[in-house]
Amino acid sequence: MASCIYFCDSKGRSILSRRYRDDISPSAIEKFPSLLVDSEQESNVIPPCLTHNGIQYLFIQHNDLYVLTMTRSLSVNVAQVFAFLYKLVDVLAEYVKTVEEESIRDNFVIIYELLDEMMDYGIPQITETKMLKQYITQKSFKLIKSAKKSKNVMRPPSQLTKSVSWRPEGITYKKNEAFLDVIESINMLITAQGQVLRSEILGTVKVKSHLSGMPDLKLGLNDKGIFTSDGNASQVDSSTQKRSNIELEDLKFHQCVRLSKFENEKIITFIPPDGDFELMNYRLSTPIKPLIWCDVKIQVHSKSRIEIHCRAKAQIKKKSTANNVEILIPIPDDADSPKFKYSHGSVKWVPEKSAIIWKLKSFPGGKEYSMAAQLGLPSISDLEIPKAKRPVQVKFQIPYFTTSGIQVRYLKINEPKLQYQSYPWVRYITESGDDYTIRTA
Template sequence: MVSSISFCDSKGKQLLSRKYRDDIPLTAIDNFATLLMKLEEESSVVPPCLTHNGIHYLFIQHNDLYIVALTTSLSTNASQVFTFLHKLVEVMSEYLKDVEEESIRDNFVIIYELLDEMMDYGIPQITETKMLKQYITQKSFKLVKAAKKKRNAARPPQALTNSVSWRPEGIKYKKNEAFLDIVESINMLMTQQGQVLRSEIIGEVKVRSRLSGMPDLKLGINDKGIFSKYLESTSSNSNSNDDNSNEVNSSKSSTPQPSTGQDEGSSRKTSNVELEDLKFHQCVRLSKFENEKIITFIPPDGNFELMSYRLTTPIKPLIWCDVNIHVHSKSRVEIHCRAKAQIKKKSIANNVEILIPVPDDADTPSFRYSHGSIKWVPEKNAILWKIRSFAGGKEYSMAAQLGLPSIDDNEKPKLKRPVQIKFQIPYFTTSGIQVRYLKVNEPKLQYKSYPWVRYITQSGDDYTIRLNG
């Protein structure tokens, strides 16, 4: 449990604080600036948790702020605390737009209201912005207070007192639809010779809910080894759940195949996928998932992230580039690049961007290319090759020549920056995750729903090729 939450400036001095428990003195946060300064002098890396006189300071940094949680208990769930701090910043961004020192000073009233509602006695309570905005409102940096008369007073929505605090009652739509996006981002580091040094898949299951009433959704996902370490048994449930599956409208023509129903031992032996991280939205019933491999939930209204996962598994490059850079007499540099889409022929990579670094003093570029478009980006000291549509198995090439200052004393220019690649491949997932069914049930209204599923694989923030030299 958390004893207090404090907002501090870039030097660690307190701007605002909310105390939830009486086990720490009011002056405890004053030691944070001293501890921070001492650690910054000793090391360039400051850990996110500091301890002094039996008080633990768990903090995150956002813009010019430190958001600090203080606790005295060794049994405090640190991951829960950090998750709450990030969620607090996310909620405040909806109210203040920019969460920084100046906005904190201008919005004390709103922030205290949020801290009171989002946490009670040091335990997180309400973290859904849509629910908070129903009775905490603000305009022009000032909280819109309700009238003093009781009949006009703003009251918490009834949903906050129910078990489903993230969804209000009485939602109605003319057409009931649920959109499911499975988005996988690939981070990969490769050598110029094509060797993969590091690769990971970061997946997100995003939902856009436009459903009336209080629907109960059941989502079945095939087991390709992704979730096997969380499950005790898969064989009996895989067969029984197939009978309840609903038809899922998908923009991909092929229908996802159900799980083969392997037992736990064989599933672990045949799987080469290792799950590093798995997070669910608070609406998911975790016990149901652990026991039956089924994700059941009552969704919030609108857009939200149902779950996220991270896989560290060897995969081949989806978009590969062979880049060769030659410097001639220190007066010009030639760049040859051959790009290949190493995906199935029926798949297409869209909006491919290949950013190739050039020496800082390069100028007067000229290009030759077989496909797409190329432009020089001097502010990034790079050339950008764009390919709008890149079909699987296709291969394209380009060549560029740029001038360099002709000074004999200069060393040969070295390019320490990597080649960066961006792309997006629809109807495709690298991990093999697929939706077997999505069932929507609203016991009172009994309406027909239209679920849609879309798969997208894209480059992550770090899909790069390291150049030699």
């Protein structure tokens, strides 16, 4: 996959390197600084892949560092390369806290050890931080030696000799619990007339495992257009599944999930890592109606003041309630002297964002609230007509609700040796994504 790993400073000069193959000359890294400069001069934006003399320079930028790998192969899995580079930075952060030029120079011994364990001949090997910490310590920067009398014998951690590499043995809890959160983020682009131009659901199933021993969990989900009888899933690659008018574009599992069991029976079985982890995530591009709809009208009076009327409606079931709703309405940069009238919540003028923010702590389904604002426009000229070109942004969170209809039918926990009583907890949350916006009239 990769011939080498380099850590370079902000100018692209090598600080530390580990070579796995000899197909690329060590002098190739000397060209990297000039490639960065040429690329920045051409487009002002440096792409994550540069090519020179048949060598592909693939890199990410983190703080004042470039983390770089090189390859001559055109068939390399680029997504896997970047996933490894980002994972490498995450692992280093667990050891050196802040990954930057100074910390790389100060901790080169432990970084070399990690590079040797995480990749072999350019192929990723161990990337689980919990397992690496079993035998690479932060304080001594040396491998932990075997407890036997022979001091020169190095033993791999027990996780390397078993199929369950992500979970050590001997974990114990006084109270055995598993918490499962189904979180769906909604991104939408809506016209001023209420037409949905784009919508998607980004779903994540998060697990917090506080379970003793080596438990085996079985998770059953409903089949309302989410999974099909002939669908496939992959831990690395995306898959496409269709049923009715719902299209599941991406479905990815944590490595602990037994994929063959899921493909055959649509049941998710796994031995969980200890603590917090993402069990699965998915994406749905499907037409859905706005959950929180805002009708915003902006009027200019005598070119000296602007008036804004906002009517917000919670278009969710009456038994559901949206919490911590924030409606950010853009206003002209020079608007001032605001006056507000509103039926519920609180309204605040935020001049640094050129916006007013209407906050509703609780917004029950089916309810409709209104707000009016009037602001002065001191710098208006006869040739200018103020217009807020930016869309309205909406944030919200709806507990006990999923837009896709995904539901957990059961979560069974079995520890064959300990046979303890366990307590599974399931929670559903739907929230606004990073791009839930409504255009203004």
